[in-house]
Every structure is written in C-alpha cells, then in structure tokens.
Amino acid sequence: MKKIILIDSKWDINSPAIKYVLKASKGTDTEIAGIFLAGDGGRETLENAEAALRSVKEAFESDGIPFTAHVTGRDPKAFTKKIDDLMPASLVLIGDAEFSEEMVKGGASIKALKERLTCPVTTAEAIAAGEHAQKKTAGGINWGKFIMYAIGSAIMYGVFFPMLKVLNGKIFMTGTVLGALAIMAAVVIHAWIWGNTTQVLPKLFKLEK
Amino acid sequence: MQEVAAEAIDKINVVTQIFDANPWSMLGVILLGFMGGTLSGFIGSGGAFLMTPGMMNLGVPGVMAVGANITHKFGKAMMGSKKHGELGHVDKKLGIFLLATAAVGIRAAVVVNGMFFEKLGKAGSSLYVSVFFVLTLSIIGYSLLKDALRSKKDPDAGPSDKLLNLSRKFQFRPLVRFKVANVEVSLVVLLSIGFFVGYMAGTIGVGGFIGVPAMIYIFGVPTVVAAGTELFLAMFMGAWGAFNYGLQGYVDLRLTMLLYGGSLIGIYFGAIGTHLVKELYIRMVTAILILLCVISRALAIPEYLQELDIINLGVGAAAMFELGSKVFLFGSGIVATFLILYWTFSAKSREKKSAELGFSHGE
Numbered sequence: 001m002k003k004i005i006l007i008d009s010k011w012d013i014n015s016p017a018i019k020y021v022l023k024a025s026k027g028t029d030t031e032i033a034g035i036f037l038a039g040d041g042g043r044e045t046l047e048n049a050e051a052a053l054r055s056v057k058e059a060f061e062s063d064g065i066p067f068t069a070h071v072t073g074r075d076p077k078a079f080t081k082k083i084d085d086l087m088p089a090s091l092v093l094i095g096d097a098e099f100s101e102e103m104v105k106g107g108a109s110i111k112a113l114k115e116r117l118t119c120p121v122t123t124a125e126a127i128a129a130g131e132h133a134q135k136k137t138a139g140g141i142n143w144g145k146f147i148m149y150a151i152g153s154a155i156m157y158g159v160f161f162p163m164l165k166v167l168n169g170k171i172f173m174t175g176t177v178l179g180a181l182a183i184m185a186a187v188v189i190h191a192w193i194w195g196n197t198t199q200v201l202p203k204l205f206k207l208e209k
Numbered sequence: 210m211q212e213v214a215a216e217a218i219d220k221i222n223v224v225t226q227i228f229d230a231n232p233w234s235m236l237g238v239i240l241l242g243f244m245g246g247t248l249s250g251f252i253g254s255g256g257a258f259l260m261t262p263g264m265m266n267l268g269v270p271g272v273m274a275v276g277a278n279i280t281h282k283f284g285k286a287m288m289g290s291k292k293h294g295e296l297g298h299v300d301k302k303l304g305i306f307l308l309a310t311a312a313v314g315i316r317a318a319v320v321v322n323g324m325f326f327e328k329l330g331k332a333g334s335s336l337y338v339s340v341f342f343v344l345t346l347s348i349i350g351y352s353l354l355k356d357a358l359r360s361k362k363d364p365d366a367g368p369s370d371k372l373l374n375l376s377r378k379f380q381f382r383p384l385v386r387f388k389v390a391n392v393e394v395s396l397v398v399l400l401s402i403g404f405f406v407g408y409m410a411g412t413i414g415v416g417g418f419i420g421v422p423a424m425i426y427i428f429g430v431p432t433v434v435a436a437g438t439e440l441f442l443a444m445f446m447g448a449w450g451a452f453n454y455g456l457q458g459y460v461d462l463r464l465t466m467l468l469y470g471g472s473l474i475g476i477y478f479g480a481i482g483t484h485l486v487k488e489l490y491i492r493m494v495t496a497i498l499i500l501l502c503v504i505s506r507a508l509a510i511p512e513y514l515q516e517l518d519i520i521n522l523g524v525g526a527a528a529m530f531e532l533g534s535k536v537f538l539f540g541s542g543i544v545a546t547f548l549i550l551y552w553t554f555s556a557k558s559r560e561k562k563s564a565e566l567g568f569s570h571g572e
Contacts, residue, residue: 114487169221181452187284194469201477201478
C-alpha cells in the first residue's frame with residue numbers, strides 16, 4: 001500500500017491540494033496521513049484542528065481511502081519527529097501551510113525536507129505549475145518538421161562539413177570582416193537546424209511529454 | 210608578408226593535420242561537446258571549462274580551442290534565449306553596462322591570446338591559456354565547493370554576504386540604480402567586473418562562472434535575475450568573441466560544428482535533469498568537476514614548458530603527464546556526464562511512480 005503525507009494548516013476540503021490527493025488516491029490502494037500544522041498549541045486551536053481533520057477524514061473514508069489524522073504545532077523538533085514517525089511514504093505534499101521563521105531556522109523547511117527525505121516532497125503550487133508546463137510542452141513530435149530539420153542536418157554534416165577544408169582558406173579563416181561575419185552566419189544557421197533536430201530526443205526517450 | 214601568409218596557412222592546416230593523424234579525434238571533439246552540453250544544460254552555464262582543455266588535450270592550440278568554444282557558445286546561447294524569453298528575469302540595463310566593458314575585455318583577451326600564438330607558437334598559446342585556467346578556476350572551484358558544503362550542513366543558508374559587505378566599502382560615485390535587480394552599484398566596480406568577465410570569457414571561454422557569482426555576491430543581485438542577465442550577456446559576449454576570433458582567423462568551423470554535434474544533444478538531457486535532481490548535487494558536481502579539470506590542465510603545463518625549452522623532461526615523464534592530463538579530463542567528464550544521465554533517468558522513473566498516484570514534482 002502506498003502512503004501520501006499531506007501537510008496543511010487549513011484543511012479546507014475544497015483546496016486544490018486536498019482535491020488532488022482525493023483524486024489521486026481513489027482506487028489506487030493508497031493511504032493518507034494528514035498533518036494539521038497548527039498555529040499554536042492552544043487548546044482552542046487544537047480542538048478546531050481536530051474538528052477540521054474529522055470532516056476531511058470522513059470525506060476520504062466515504063471514498064474508501066484510509067485516513068489517519070495528526071496534529072502538530074510549529075516546534076521544528078516536534079514537526080520533524082512527526083514526519084519521521086510517519087515514514088516511509090511515497091510522497092510528501094505541502095498544501096496550504098506556512099512554515100514559520102522558527103521552523104525554517106530549526107531545519108523544518110520545505111527545502112530541508114526535500115534534502116533529507118528520500119521520497120518526493122512537493123507543494124500544491126509546484127503540482128499546478130508542473131501540470132501547466134506539461135500542457136505547454138505536450139503535443140508529441142512533429143515528424144514532418146523533424147524530417148525537414150534532419151535532412152538539413154544531414155546536408156550540414158554530410159556536404160558542408162567536408163567542404164570546410166577548402167572553404168576555411170577561401171573565406172572563413174581569412175581573418176577578414178567578411179570571414180568573421182560568414183562564421184557567425186554559418187554558426188547561427190547550423191545551431192538552428194541541428195538544435196531543432198536534436199530537441200525531439202528527450203521526447204523519444206520519454207523524458208518529456 | 211610571406212611570414213604572415215605562412216602563419217595563415219598554419220592556422221588553417223592545424224586542425225586538418227590533427228584529424229588526418231587521428232580520425233578518432235573527431236569523435237573525441239563530439240564526445241567533449243556531449244559532455245560539455247550535458248553539463249551546461251545541468252548547471253545552467255559553463256561546459257567550456259571541459260571543452261576548451263579537452264580540445265587542447267587533442268592537440269588543438271589554446272587560441273583556436275578558445276575561438277571554437279566561444280563561437281559555439283554564441284550559437285548555443287541563441288538557442289537558449291529562445292526558451293529564456295518566457296522567463297523575463299533579465300535586468301537589461303545591468304546587462305548593457307556589463308557588456309560595455311566586457312566587449313573591451315574580450316577584445317583585449319583576443320589580442321593577448323593571439324600575441325602568444327604568434328610569438329611563441331602553439332605551445333606558448335596553450336601554456337598561457339592553461340596557466341590562466343588553473344589560476345582562475347581553482348579559486349572558483351574551491352569557492353563553489355565551500356559554498357556547496359555549507360549548504361549541505363545548513364540547507365537554508367543563503368549566499369555569503371562577506372563580499373557584498375566588502376564591496377559596499379568601495380561604493381565610489383557615481384552610483385547606478387538597476388530597477389529589475391533592485392540594487393545600486395558603483396559605476397567603477399561595475400565596469401571593472403564587466404572587463405574581467407569579458408577578459409576571462411575571451412581567454413578561456415568561461416565567463417558565466419565569474420559573471421553570475423559577481424552579480425550575486427558583489428552587487429547583491431537576486432540569484433534568478435543574475436542567471437537570467439548572464440544568459441542575456443552570454444549571447445552578445447559569444448557573438449562579439451566569435452567575431453573577434455574570426456577576425457584574427459582563429460575559428461575553424463569544423464571544431465565548432467563537431468562540438469555542436471554532441472552539445473545540442475547533451476544540453477536537452479542536462480536541462481531536464483535540473484528539474485529532477487537535487488540542487489545540492491548539481492552544485493557539488495560542478496565544483497568537483499571544475500577542480501578535476503584544473504588538475505588535468507595543471508598536468509598539461511610541463512609538456513608545454515618542455516616544448517618551449519624551459520624545462521627538460523624525460524620521454525617517459527612527458528608521456529605520463531600527457532596521459533595523466535587526458536585521463537583526469539576525459540575520466541571526470543565521462544563520470545560526471547554518466548552521473549547526470551543516471552540521476553536524470555532514475556529521478557524520472559521515480560517521478561513516473563509518483564505520477565501513478567496522480568502527482569508530478571515541480572521542484
């Protein structure tokens with residue numbers, strides 16, 4: 001069974017982070033450990049936290065997703081210990097939670113979590129940005145364009161490159177203004193053609209969608 | 210006149226002679242391009258600290274290795290700026306001020322580099338580039354490693370403000386205000402740094418390693434604006450450097466094209482790695498690799514000194530230094546590239562697993 005640790009200070013059932021977790025864990029054999037990052041350790045705050053978590057727990061459990069609720073204050077040591085106790089997890093997601101200066105100084109920041117934990121640590125904003133970027137880069141390979149640039153590259157390396165032995169003496173390495181400008185023009189054209197040919201490689205290796 | 214003509218013929222033939230003697234050296238240049246491109250995509254700038262000495266290890270004179278590299282940088286920065294336009298983290302005013310003296314620095318570097326080549330030949334040019342490389346990059350590599358180790362101990366540590374506080378003591382008037390970067394810098398300090406960045410870029414093809422830290426630690430520019438402004442600078446500095454080396458006849462396009470052959474493949478993999486691999490790893494790899502390249506270049510120096518009849522090495526010792534230099538450079542480059550690709554692919558596979566849960570990291 002997979003486990004997602006969700007850290008939030010509001011536990012609003014309509015927040016993007018909670019909606020994501022609900023959607024992602026439905027029917028995927030995943031359990032959720034919800035941590036309420038409370039502003040202070042006051043009795044009223046803790047009671048409010050428990051009430052908020054209870055309603056979220058009900059929502060998750062009604063969809064058949066196991067949910068355990070935990071409340072912690074902003075003491076860096078207590079927070080770190082809570083996270084360590086809940087490990088191992090498949091993902092740590094930070095929703096609407098503010099890490100106080102005291103927490104950051106005490107080594108309980110998002111950056112410190114990313115450095116220390118072996119599982120992915122991410123934020124709701126990062127997920128939204130990631131999805132936005134994916135939409136922007138998605139679209140597959142334009143094979144027509146790729147073939148055109150590949151033919152161009154073949155000409156550059158198969159025809160132009162061998163000719164450079166002669167062309168260097170005639171223009172490129174003559175040490176004249178014309179020679180220097182010709183070098184710049186050739187470099188721009190080659191970088192453009194070859195760069196557009198090779199940019200499909202990450203998609204071919206499935207590193208990019 | 211005849212001497213000048215002979216010199217021109219020699220410049221044109223030197224790469225042909227290297228390729229004719231050992232056709233595998235072409236593959237070596239492509240491999241250097243791939244390693245340099247992967248690193249460049251991974252660490253944001255650089256790659257030149259590997260490609261320039263690598264070409265020199267294959268027998269290319271220092272001045273021509275730098276010429277090929279700076280020309281390569283120009284085209285690469287153009288391709289990079291295509292993507293960078295979307296970010297908008299560029300202080301163009303700061304870039305233009307730095308560029309004004311960086312252009313003078315590049316020109317000065319081309320003249321000095323060319324002078325060494327013409328007066329002392331291939332060995333003299335390579336010796337000058339190597340000594341400059343060792344002196345400057347050992348300081349940069351050490352500082353980067355120290356900074357990375359500091360971050361390892363304290364992940365939330367920001368950039369050191371020692372240099373910033375020191376530079377504030379030298380705030381000679383007039384001061385220039387930069388809105389995007391939100392800093393006020395002394396014109397004298399600004400122009401001096403610009404000149405040094407240009408001189409370094411023109412001498413060893415590495416400018417970003419001075420430009421970015423200088424903007425952060427000396428001017429107090431936010432990291433993201435410093436990186437963006439550096440890319441803006443790189444394109445113009447690369448263009449100016451390519452033009453100047455071309456004007457002296459030191460650019461052999463075959464080297465540049467072979468570098469592109471590998472670099473424009475590697476750069477995409479490296480760039481993807483930056484989104485998937487922890488920042489601390491990126492900084493550690495950069496620092497260690499720079500220091501290994503420094504060792505490699507230091508090992509190459511005795512060979513040039515022998516060629517110039519300054520020292521006398523035995524045949525065995527000379528061969529050992531040469532081999533050591535090549536092993537350090539290619540070995541560290543191959544290991545670093547392999548590590549980057551391994552981290553990238555394994556992080557992608559981990560990301561795939563979390564995507565099964567409906568998530569993606571946007572770290």
